[in-house]
Amino acid sequence: MTDALQINSKPKNYLSGEDVLNWSIATMARSPKEILLTELITTTICACPSLFFVWIGRDIYLDSPSEALFLVYTSAGAALYLIALIIRQKTIYNYTLKTDGATVEYYLHYPDFASALFKGIAIFVILAFVLVALITGSLLFLVGPVAMAFVAAIKLLNWENPVHHRQTAPWHLHEFVTVDHKRLMVIIHCEDITSGFAARFPSKALMDKYLAFLRKALPANAQYIEKATNWHQG
Structure with a gap:
């Protein structure tokens, strides 16, 4: 049984329970180390x-x-x-905790003007290539690294910030919980502790609320492990 579903587009959400907690956080995905x-x-x-x-x-x-x-x-x-x-680019995580599971939507943090800036750069590069082609009367310059730059400009023109989604397995399938107090993270696992659903928190108080909920929702024999982790998955 997998610990969570990870799909680039929004997955079919089987969760139908009531909302318990909602929170957002902008943080770096990887550990300080x-x-x-x-x-x-x-x-x-x-x-x-x-x-x-x-x-x-x-x-x-x-x-x-x-x-x-x-x-x-x-x-x-x-x-x-x-x-x-x-x-050091941050990722924005939007969490929803429900009575029958949890979901997270996450994406890289860019300033609001990023899309316009990237498209502006792409248009400038493409126009520069077109101008050179008109001046030289040849497209031979579009060879090697220049060709790669042209392709990159085309891709940049269509740039979008991808949004990823994950959701937990049903609560009763989880057997392990890893608690990282230093990074304010809680990762819940099914059978495999190398994969799971990670929740990041802006405050210890919110993390404590989440843990209190897990102790009621997860099986009574679930093991809680407190340790520092290098976890960087969603």
């Missing part, structure tokens, strides 16, 4: 090209160290961009 490790790896990868070019032109940079500032700024900017907009 995983985020820190990813940040270190990203920073290292961004620094490697600059270090390579500095090593190649070491004679020039030894005589004029300020010449290397551009490489340093470029690497730092790239790392900060990736960390801020991708690695």
